[in-house]
Amino acid sequence: MFVGFLKTIYIFFRMLVYYFKSFSKKNNINLLKQQFSIEALSIMGFKIKTSGHSTLKNKLILVGNHISYLDILVLLAVHPESVFLAKSEVSQWPLIGAVAKKIGTLFVIRDSKNSRQDTKLQIEKKLLNHIGTLQIAAFPSGTTTLLEEKPWRKGLFEIARNTQTEIQPFKISYSHQRECAYIDDDQLFSSLMKLFKLKDKKVYFSWGENFSVNEIEQQIEQTRVWTQNHTHPQINH
DSSP states (O other): OHHHHHHHHHHHHHHHHHHHHTTSTTSOHHHHHHHHHHHHHHHHTEEEEEESOOOOOSEEEEEEOOOOTHHHHHHHHHOTTEEEEEEGGGGGSTTHHHHHHHTTOEEEOTTOHHHHHHHHHHHHHHHHHOOSOEEEEEOTTSSOOSSOOSOOOSHHHHHHHHHTOOEEEEEEEETTHHHHOOOTTOOHHHHHHHHHHOSSEEEEEEEOOOBOOSOHHHHHHHHHHHHHHOOOOOOOO
16 A cells, blocks of 8 residues: 555656646647656556547547546547546646646536536537637546446537537446446545556557537437447557
8 A cells, every 4th residue: 555655646746747847838738648647547557558540630529438537547648639528626626626727628517507508608619719629528427437327418419519520439448447447435545545456457448430410319329328338459559
């Protein structure tokens, strides 16, 4: 446990280092996001295996299953262009909140219908008016789960339809699925300590095919089911 504790402290120290680096104009934010995420996952002992390809579009909405806080690191390691949609509480977390703001995270008060509607309008405006790359990533389940059995919220699919932005799904799995998950009554510190004890840890990341949204209810369910049933091919790199 002591080694795990030291590694946890070191990860947060490295996060602080990268945060300070982000204020230098000579540093690329996306590259810093990717470098830190890969470094943090490596410290935890994960090897990343990917399949499929991200879509080369300036504007895109990325949706996928949500198992753990690790998912964010994984997605940024694989696709650092991602800009996350997160619950407003994250903005108040020490250090993590400051980092989230710095990398352009969009925050929403999930228990407030007005906030959700305002955020939806803001995202639509950004997608319609933004010049350059804007790829918004979110977890439509709104919570972590092992099986992705809960119905997905339709807001992102409505945004995609209203702005004619394509959606690309992704799926994340772990070689020690339950131990890597952050569900039920799991606590962050104890969860991290368990992770550091595990051997031969792998994370599998798969891209699905991108699509335009025209039948919201049907396509939400098809995408959710894909994240349930898709199996990751074994990759040797």
